[in-house]
Amino acid sequence: MYLSTDKLMHFVVGVAVGVGFWWLLERYAKVGIRRINPICFLVFLIWGASGLFLFRKLHIPVLSNDLFYMAIPDWDIPLYNWMRFRFLIHRSWLFHSALLPLGSLLISLWGMNRRQFLSNRHRWTWLRDAAIGLSVGISAHLIWDALLSETKAGFMIRGWNHSTSLAWLALNLILGFGVPFLVIWAMDFLPRNVD
Numbered sequence: 455m456y457l458s459t460d461k462l463m464h465f466v467v468g469v470a471v472g473v474g475f476w477w478l479l480e481r482y483a484k485v486g487i488r489r490i491n492p493i494c495f496l497v498f499l500i501w502g503a504s505g506l507f508l509f510r511k512l513h514i515p516v517l518s519n520d521l522f523y524m525a526i527p528d529w530d531i532p533l534y535n536w537m538r539f540r541f542l543i544h545r546s547w548l549f550h551s552a553l554l555p556l557g558s559l560l561i562s563l564w565g566m567n568r569r570q571f572l573s574n575r576h577r578w579t580w581l582r583d584a585a586i587g588l589s590v591g592i593s594a595h596l597i598w599d600a601l602l603s604e605t606k607a608g609f610m611i612r613g614w615n616h617s618t619s620l621a622w623l624a625l626n627l628i629l630g631f632g633v634p635f636l637v638i639w640a641m642d643f644l645p646r647n648v649d
Contacts, residue, residue: 461507464598468503471594479638486641495587502526502591527595545612552630555589586634593630
């Protein structure tokens with residue numbers, strides 16, 4: 455029962471944080487927000503916050519992999535079981551951070567600015583929108599993990615002490631919300647024909 459309640463709470467916190475983030479964008483980045491695909495943003499927000507666990511009962515063969523149903527920050531569990539790298543033990547610094555979506559966001563922005571990729575620009579914008587949603591979703595996941603952990607033993611990144619873990623959490627929340635917000639806000643100043 456704990457697992458499903460925990461996933462549901464990650465989902466609720468993720469949607470609430472996503473709605474708050476979207477509201478801020480509507481208020482402060484009125485043009486930029488119209489250039490973001492809301493469906494792509496929502497799907498990756500949920501995938502980052504709680505995973506797409508709601509689809510598990512549908513038993514769709516193509517989507518039967520556990521990674522599809524798990525939140526991205528929890529991917530360190532099956533990856534550790536598969537590869538046995540110690541840095542992938544649950545609550546690893548790599549997966550409990552905004553590094554993966556921000557790396558994807560940087561790659562998408564690089565691809566959108568490359569002249570030879572202009573014909574595939576929609577693919578890069580899709581990656582950009584997915585990375586933005588994922589960044590906000592993972593940040594929401596981290597918020598719920600921190601709130602839940604503080605009622606127990608405290609938020610801890612595997613192998614780190616409590617204060618270092620909290621500093622890592624704070625840095626990643628600032629980056630996980632701040633960088634996507636600044637990217638969308640900057641789109642307010644782009645010409646109309648450029649995403």
